[in-house]
Amino acid sequence: MAPDTNTIDAFVKLGKYLTDFCDKCYSENVEVDSGLKEIIARAGHHNGWFTEDNILFSLQQWGDLLTEENLKEWLSNYTFNKDIEPKTVGIVMAGNIPLVGFHDFLCVLLSGNKVLAKLSSNDKVLLPFLSKYLIQQEPSLADKIEFIDGKMENFDAVIATGSNNTSRYFEYYFGNKPNIIRKNRNSVAVLTGNEAEEELKALGEDIFRYYGLGCRNVSKIYVPKDYDFDTLFKALYDYNDIIHQHKYANNYDYNKAVYLMSEFKILDNGFLVLKEDEALTSPISALFYSHYDDESSLRKELEALEEQIQCIVSSGTIENKVNFGETQKPSLKDYADGIDTMEFLLKL
Structure with a gap:
């Protein structure tokens, strides 16, 4: 064969x-x-x-x-x-x-x-x-x-x-x-606060492509203490047309209403809701975030979540990271869940 x-x-x-x-x-x-x-x-x-x-x-x-x-x-x-x-x-x-x-x-x-x-x-x-x-x-x-x-x-x-x-x-x-x-797997991004505007704009592609429905879509970001979300929202504004897709808009209206009625603290820019949450899986139109103290402890946390994470987007020192804007452009050797499908098939 x-x-x-x-x-x-x-x-x-x-x-x-x-x-x-x-x-x-x-x-x-x-x-x-x-x-x-x-x-x-x-x-x-x-x-x-x-x-x-x-x-x-x-x-x-x-x-x-x-x-x-x-x-x-x-x-x-x-x-x-x-x-x-x-x-x-x-x-x-x-x-x-x-x-x-x-x-x-x-x-x-x-x-x-x-x-x-x-x-x-x-x-x-x-x-x-x-x-x-x-x-x-x-x-x-x-x-x-x-x-x-x-x-x-x-x-x-x-x-x-x-x-x-x-x-x-x-x-x-x-x-x-x-x-x-x-x-289920999700993808995350690690931000340092030193990202260029172009990098954060590219992150929008990782978040919004396919409306966030893919396992390679970023559904959660990790940010340092006192992170300036205004910088992120400004960079993501180019994607605001997404709210005109009615299925996405329905999810946005629903999730925002649920969060507000539950009196959760959220950040909102009119087409994306940011919510502090330990979970990796955020609903459509929402992006979860967590704060971290230092990259070393964060790396250990991400290693512990390895079975649940498909991609990690970062410009820092994270192992096997994906560049901003590249999550939906895997190569032929980028196997889902890190399992080599071809190797599995050749051993049958």
């Missing part, structure tokens, strides 16, 4: 197709592929969080990643055994952000295995459309990609992504098979 060059080529062609499509979408008076344009509209109709802008952002990121150079460099880190029979790998996909399960889909096919995918009802149209494009480029993939609606049966291993709640069901149903079961 080895990465099939034809499969790699199909993904490279898909990457170019997505890049070309996005480039045309961002240009004026240029005709774009009507099929994909219609699919984007349908995805948004099914799920109000999937705006055209957010879907295009996701497609652009995958277009940038799916180059021959990127794929071959990533795959060069692994040893492939040609003698192993392909396995059928069930993928239970989340639907919180567009194409959130695409990396698992990519890993299964490039590892030489077969995909048995159960799509989220929130994201049912994008991946099947891209799969059809892949099959047009490499017809042999038709026998390696299957989408199901009902109960998942006849599989050798499972990759399932959900909440802390659904993970218990996943462990019950899939515990007797090799599996990767993912739970």
Whole structure:
């Protein structure tokens, strides 16, 4: 079992197709592929969080990643055994952000295995459309990609992504098979008070992209004592148009009302509520914060929360930090929950 060059080529062609499509979408008076344009509209109709802008952002990121150079460099880190029979790998996909399960889909096919995918009802149209494009480029993939609606049966291993709640069901149903079961994770940012305005503006991308629905979105910030929140609010003001998205606005109005009625102390700028809270998971339109005394003790605190954190955004000395504005631009080797999916698949 080895990465099939034809499969790699199909993904490279898909990457170019997505890049070309996005480039045309961002240009004026240029005709774009009507099929994909219609699919984007349908995805948004099914799920109000999937705006055209957010879907295009996701497609652009995958277009940038799916180059021959990127794929071959990533795959060069692994040893492939040609003698192993392909396995059928069930993928239970989340639907919180567009194409959130695409990396698992990519890993299964490039590892030489077969995909048995159960799509989220929130994201049912994008991946099947891209799969059809892949099959047009490499017809042999038709026998390696299957989408199901009902109960998942006849599989050798499972990759399932959900909440802390659904993970218990996943462990019950899939515990007797090799599996990767993912739970809730959130991302945090560590601010020192010395950030440049451009860094704080970029942090807005980490907070607001996909309306904060992704595990790589920053939902909590750590700030020093006497931190000046006015500086942060001023930098984030460029994102104020988000309040015009009605689903986001409904969450903002509701969460603000709940906090005010509960007499919680909050900071509010008209489109984002800041609340001091020890929790990592903040609701849509809210950002939690905690104060810290020194970076050394904070690092220990974050290490203790490692199982709950996807990314840490910082310009300081935090290990494995992500730069401001980069959380939604993972590389091919940035695995969810830090579990190497490709390594798992190659050991089946």
